[in-house]
Amino acid sequence: MGTPVKDVELPDRPELQELLLEKHASYIETFEKNKDDLDYCMTEFLRVSGIYWCLTAMDLIGQLDRMNKTEILDYVMSCFDKDTGGFRPAVNHDPHLLYTLSAVQILILYDSVSLIDKDRIVSFVSKLQQPDGSFVGDRWGEVDTRFSFCALATLSLLGRLDAVDIEKSVQFISSCMNFDGGFGVIPGSESHAGQVYCCVGSLAICKRLDVINADQLGWWLCERQLPSGGLNGRPEKLPDVCYSWWVLASLSIIGRIHWIDKERLTQFIMATQDDETGGFSDRPGDMVDPFHTLFGLAGLSLLGNRQIKGVNLIFCLPQNVIERLELDYELLKE
Amino acid sequence: MSEGDESNSDEQGYVYYRDRPNWKDIEPIPQDDGPNPVVQIAYTDKFKDVYDYLRAVIRKGEKTERVLELTMDAIECNPANYTVWHYRREVLQELKKDLKSELEFAEETVLNEPKNYQVWYHRQKLVEWSNDPSRELYLTAEVFKDDSKNYHAWQHRQWTIRTYGLWSNELEFVDGLLKEDFRNNSAWNQRYFVIINTTGYTEEVVKNEVKYVIDFIKVAPNNESAWNYLTGILKGGRISDHEPVLKLIDSLRSQHVPSPFLLSTMIDVYEEEVANGKKESLEKAVKICEELGSKIDPVRKRYWEYTSRRLISAYGPLDST
Numbered sequence: 001m002g003t004p005v006k007d008v009e010l011p012d013r014p015e016l017q018e019l020l021l022e023k024h025a026s027y028i029e030t031f032e033k034n035k036d037d038l039d040y041c042m043t044e045f046l047r048v049s050g051i052y053w054c055l056t057a058m059d060l061i062g063q064l065d066r067m068n069k070t071e072i073l074d075y076v077m078s079c080f081d082k083d084t085g086g087f088r089p090a091v092n093h094d095p096h097l098l099y100t101l102s103a104v105q106i107l108i109l110y111d112s113v114s115l116i117d118k119d120r121i122v123s124f125v126s127k128l129q130q131p132d133g134s135f136v137g138d139r140w141g142e143v144d145t146r147f148s149f150c151a152l153a154t155l156s157l158l159g160r161l162d163a164v165d166i167e168k169s170v171q172f173i174s175s176c177m178n179f180d181g182g183f184g185v186i187p188g189s190e191s192h193a194g195q196v197y198c199c200v201g202s203l204a205i206c207k208r209l210d211v212i213n214a215d216q217l218g219w220w221l222c223e224r225q226l227p228s229g230g231l232n233g234r235p236e237k238l239p240d241v242c243y244s245w246w247v248l249a250s251l252s253i254i255g256r257i258h259w260i261d262k263e264r265l266t267q268f269i270m271a272t273q274d275d276e277t278g279g280f281s282d283r284p285g286d287m288v289d290p291f292h293t294l295f296g297l298a299g300l301s302l303l304g305n306r307q308i309k310g311v312n313l314i315f316c317l318p319q320n321v322i323e324r325l326e327l328d329y330e331l332l333k334e
Numbered sequence: 335m336s337e338g339d340e341s342n343s344d345e346q347g348y349v350y351y352r353d354r355p356n357w358k359d360i361e362p363i364p365q366d367d368g369p370n371p372v373v374q375i376a377y378t379d380k381f382k383d384v385y386d387y388l389r390a391v392i393r394k395g396e397k398t399e400r401v402l403e404l405t406m407d408a409i410e411c412n413p414a415n416y417t418v419w420h421y422r423r424e425v426l427q428e429l430k431k432d433l434k435s436e437l438e439f440a441e442e443t444v445l446n447e448p449k450n451y452q453v454w455y456h457r458q459k460l461v462e463w464s465n466d467p468s469r470e471l472y473l474t475a476e477v478f479k480d481d482s483k484n485y486h487a488w489q490h491r492q493w494t495i496r497t498y499g500l501w502s503n504e505l506e507f508v509d510g511l512l513k514e515d516f517r518n519n520s521a522w523n524q525r526y527f528v529i530i531n532t533t534g535y536t537e538e539v540v541k542n543e544v545k546y547v548i549d550f551i552k553v554a555p556n557n558e559s560a561w562n563y564l565t566g567i568l569k570g571g572r573i574s575d576h577e578p579v580l581k582l583i584d585s586l587r588s589q590h591v592p593s594p595f596l597l598s599t600m601i602d603v604y605e606e607e608v609a610n611g612k613k614e615s616l617e618k619a620v621k622i623c624e625e626l627g628s629k630i631d632p633v634r635k636r637y638w639e640y641t642s643r644r645l646i647s648a649y650g651p652l653d654s655t
Contacts, residue, residue, distance in 0.1 A: 045417065092365070188492055192485065219634075219637060234483065235558045235559050236518070256637075260634070260636075
């Protein structure tokens with residue numbers, strides 16, 4: 001009784017078996033400089049996150065000095081909204097938790113947190129917590145476990161977790177756990193590997209991983225691996241390089257990364273490189289972008305590739321950057 | 335990201351805002367990327383035109399009919415830009431617009447761009463304001479015809495059902511979807527959502543659900559979603575208390591169906607037996623773990639090795655060792 005599996009085939013291209021480091025560096029460098037690109041202008045509404053993806057990718061491959069630190073910090077600071085204490089994705093947009101986390105990650109990466117008024121940011125984040133422990137992303141009021149992660153990660157990076165109700169935060173996240181052991185966006189919504197990462201990461205920051213059934217969740221996560229070696233985000237969906245991060249980081253936090261077949265996943269990620277332009281795409285043969293480039297590299301780092309720096313599995317920043325902060329969080333062992 | 339060819343818009347008679355007489359009073363504001371324009375953008379002409387005027391009206395706080403038209407163009411240029419949607423809602427409220435035509439616009443946009451997060455949120459706000467959820471079940475069902483796992487549509491549907499108490503026909507709807515595609519994980523999730531929020535999983539409901547899901551598993555024994563649903567609703571109780579599940583296992587096993595989900599559930603049953611004092615079941619469970627790791631599911635070899643180790647350390651040692 002054969003079961004059809006939604007999956008892709010890897011191209012038989014020996015040139016993709018090697019990590020094309022210099023090409024990736026030059027792809028990111030060009031992306032940040034080439035403002036004529038349509039993609040670049042269409043993504044204005046998430047600019048600060050885009051900068052974070054680019055910088056972290058460059059740092060992971062030891063090429064951060066190719067980015068213009070002064071200009072970038074000036075730009076990020078110009079996105080700080082003094083009235084609310086949040087960061088805008090770009091000038092003329094509204095501040096949001098998503099970009100506040102990205103901005104803080106950038107400032108941490110450049111060891112430049114002293115540039116900002118931490119208390120203003122802490123106040124922005126803590127005001128977004130709701131009575132049930134959830135977080136809205138901005139004043140418009142949408143709830144999502146992604147925003148719980150953004151809030152808790154931002155506060156943790158700033159050393160100010162005390163500013164919100166941790167117990168309530170944990171309660172809300174627990175209420176999003178599903179019968180399959182995974183987590184969704186809000187209570188009742190389907191398990192999704194990206195949301196699993198946000199919830200597991202949040203619980204690790206709160207040191208409350210006891211909430212999780214690690215064996216059940218671990219199995220659900222490693223079931224995301226398809227015959228091609230790639231990982232999907234939900235059953236019966238196609239594999240995508242970004243899940244190399246969401247799934248692997250979640251598995252690592254709960255101490256079960258070795259439950260997947262590392263070799264096959266490595267081959268899948270490698271096959272999503274573009275050997276002409278540099279960069280990684282979601283699946284072999286698709287267009288590359290900085291988002292998938294970061295998560296491809298970060299995934300390979302978790303898989304133990306030594307050409308790439310170690311990455312912190314909760315904050316997705318280089319491990320040496322996080323070590324500087326001496327943060328406290330929980331990790332499980334098998 | 336769509337690869338729109340902006341020049342087409344010009345050919346189709348787009349008139350730049352800068353050339354429109356009724357916009358002469360507005361001084362457009364170009365994108366300001368801060369003191370050092372590291373991320374300055376070379377916009378296409380129409381994009382630049384629309385957004386330069388949008389920036390100007392937002393700064394001015396103008397909330398008029400012509401701004402509604404401008405936001406419509408801005409949305410068309412870049413529907414993922416959430417600031418535009420927010421501003422459009424502010425204008426709609428200020429002008430106390432009849433929401434009927436806006437609901438129609440949102441419906442059309444949802445159908446054209448079902449993966450756009452902003453438009454679903456816009457739709458939700460409109461439904462809230464108008465207190466009219468009458469189209470939502472239809473609209474989401476339309477979206478499922480093309481993409482039965484669309485996450486935004488499912489969230490919108492759950493929100494509608496929960497907010498307006500529209501539970502009564504949902505199980506029937508889910509049943510239809512599962513009959514079309516029994517691997518639809520979103521539909522299995524919805525089934526759980528409906529039951530947990532209505533009757534709850536009482537003993538009788540569980541009995542019926544077990545029967546329901548078993549029929550699907552018989553057709554496709556490698557269906558992860560169906561197995562997850564089955565083991566999910568039995569969590570907290572004992573699998574071996576459910577005769578139909580034991581029968582299913584025996585039947586599939588006798589046909590040598592190589593399904594990791596089947597074998598995993600067998601391991602659970604053996605574990606229940608060991609816990610109940612039937613020591614010989616430990617060896618059976620461990621053997622299945624070996625079979626899975628070496629032959630049936632080698633990709634997850636380490637998981638099966640772990641399961642085997644976990645069982646032995648909890649209930650072991652094995653008699654033979």
